[in-house]
Amino acid sequence: MRPLPLLALLLLAAPAAAEPQSYRLDGLPRGESLSIRAEPDPSAEVVGEIRARALVFGCTNDTPSRTTWCRVKVGPTLGWARRRYLAPE
DSSP states (O other): OOHHHHHHHHHHHSOOOOOOEEEEEOSSOTTOOEEEESSSSTTSOEEEEEOTTOOEEEOSSOOTTSSSEEEEEETTEEEEEEGGGEEEO
16 A cells, blocks of 8 residues: 555545534633632632633643643633633533
8 A cells, every 4th residue: 555545545534533622611600710820729820810701712631630620721821720710512
């Protein structure tokens, strides 16, 4: 088999990269916002916040526990947010 057709077959068989899912805030008191932190740690620097109606992309790079923190992007801000306050859109 020639290299080019083989490459095409391999690309077709490869799984597609997962698209980041969109999320919304859930479980916070009305009027509250969720902090975006530089690291998945409650004492890490706050680099932004997620407001009630913001469109959040993320949870594609969870921490190993997959239950506590997820990597998020809100506008130009990239950081970590508490997973329990994010629900799939």
